[in-house]
Amino acid sequence: MSLLRGIKRVVCGLSGGVDSAIAALLLKKKGYEVIGCFMVNWDQKDETGKCSVDEDYEDASFLAKKLEIPIFQANFVKEYWNHIFTEFISEYEHGLTPNPDILCNKFIKFDSFLKHVQEKLNSEWIATGHYAQIRRKWESKDEEVHLIQSADDVKDQTFFLSQVSQKALRQVLFPVGALTKSQVKQMASQNDLEKFAKKRESMGICFIGNRKFKRFIDEYIEPREGSLIDVESRQVLGSHRGIHHYTIGQRVAVNNEHQHRGPFYVASKETRNQIIYVAHGHEHPSLYAESLLTGGPHWISSSPDGLDRGDQVECSFRFQHMHKLIRCRVQKENDGLKVTLVQPLRAIAPGQFAVFYQDDECLGSARIVQVGPSLMQQNCDRPIIDSDKVLYKYSRC
Numbered sequence: 001m002s003l004l005r006g007i008k009r010v011v012c013g014l015s016g017g018v019d020s021a022i023a024a025l026l027l028k029k030k031g032y033e034v035i036g037c038f039m040v041n042w043d044q045k046d047e048t049g050k051c052s053v054d055e056d057y058e059d060a061s062f063l064a065k066k067l068e069i070p071i072f073q074a075n076f077v078k079e080y081w082n083h084i085f086t087e088f089i090s091e092y093e094h095g096l097t098p099n100p101d102i103l104c105n106k107f108i109k110f111d112s113f114l115k116h117v118q119e120k121l122n123s124e125w126i127a128t129g130h131y132a133q134i135r136r137k138w139e140s141k142d143e144e145v146h147l148i149q150s151a152d153d154v155k156d157q158t159f160f161l162s163q164v165s166q167k168a169l170r171q172v173l174f175p176v177g178a179l180t181k182s183q184v185k186q187m188a189s190q191n192d193l194e195k196f197a198k199k200r201e202s203m204g205i206c207f208i209g210n211r212k213f214k215r216f217i218d219e220y221i222e223p224r225e226g227s228l229i230d231v232e233s234r235q236v237l238g239s240h241r242g243i244h245h246y247t248i249g250q251r252v253a254v255n256n257e258h259q260h261r262g263p264f265y266v267a268s269k270e271t272r273n274q275i276i277y278v279a280h281g282h283e284h285p286s287l288y289a290e291s292l293l294t295g296g297p298h299w300i301s302s303s304p305d306g307l308d309r310g311d312q313v314e315c316s317f318r319f320q321h322m323h324k325l326i327r328c329r330v331q332k333e334n335d336g337l338k339v340t341l342v343q344p345l346r347a348i349a350p351g352q353f354a355v356f357y358q359d360d361e362c363l364g365s366a367r368i369v370q371v372g373p374s375l376m377q378q379n380c381d382r383p384i385i386d387s388d389k390v391l392y393k394y395s396r397c
Helices: 018-029 052-066 075-094 101-120 180-191 194-198 215-216 256-261
Strands: 009-013 033-040 073-074 132-136 145-149 226-230 236-240 262-272 275-280 288-296 314-317 326-331 337-348 352-358 361-371 384-386 388-390
Touching: 018 033, 018 052, 018 180, 018 194, 033 052, 033 101, 052 073, 052 194, 052 361, 073 101, 073 384, 075 101, 075 337, 180 194
Parallel strands: 009 033, 033 073, 226 275
Antiparallel strands: 132 145, 145 361, 226 236, 262 275, 288 337, 288 361, 314 326, 314 352, 326 337, 352 361, 384 388
16 A cells, blocks of 8 residues: 555544554554544444444554554444435345445445545545555546455455445545455554454444344334245245245245255245245256346446447456356346346345446446346256356256
8 A cells, every 4th residue: 555645634444353453553654644433333232232332442442542543433323224224124124135234335434434534534535444445547536546356355345345436435545455364464463453363353234243133123024924835836835924034045944744855945025925935956946047137337437338338248247245256248228237147146136236347346336126037937948057067957948
């Protein structure tokens, strides 16, 4: 990370974790005036009476004292509730599969936080501990920037940053983006920040914490019973207590008399009738699709060349953070996109985000609104291939 001309004060978001700790350390070593800021986005205790925000703030304060930098708190609980949580509940209620982390970055960490820094802390620049890189043509916040994958392929977080605005990214620094996670932990140990290197990494959705998802979601969505129906025979195989408990591709328990047939998985959902269609076998063709439709896309820079002329654009795609990139063809359709994959993928769900890449650059993303038809609906006569291994051949082929 080189020192950018004209930047003196940088406000670094401190989460209490090792990544933001090393981000602040690197900024200070580069000669910036660093101010720490701890964001409070959720403040409800879990059923044990514990609120992890308190512990994380203690760690962030310890770091600030160690680095001799000031630290402030910024409360975005109201904004988080309005922009993230209510949307999260609404989408689950309608049978969708939302991604609150993408929305949190879009509305909170790179919007509300940035505005707070500009208005309250007198800085035009923010930094976070995200594993991502910014490619700048010039060292200025007025020039177009590109979002680039981090040096660590496993920890790369550009997927979660794919809805962040160009305006915000021009004013962001990602100090750890050129490092691997192991290098970050090693740097913490070498700089007397061993407690951060050893701290357990937070996983999952922040407002759920250690609670069971079904128990948590039932606090906000009233359970409604419905039927589990075999996607092929249309036979009723059991019942459930709410479609909001399940997502596409998830294993589901059927009645005892059908369990001898082996595991069943969610193939599709009907919100109006509270019906879940289930498929026998992890690799059933009803779980696979090779096309999808999205809503309006968000491009971080300009839209891919040729797309606005109606051309098909070739790029790479993923809909889950840890999935490998798959080649695809994208073209405009109405106000959204039609995405055609070079190979079928399992368990793509409406509500998730399709995130697009060209080489090492994250181009942007769009919310998935429709998936399919599935391979079963196409009466597909092709086997499903993964790493040159035939996983399943549809019986009617």
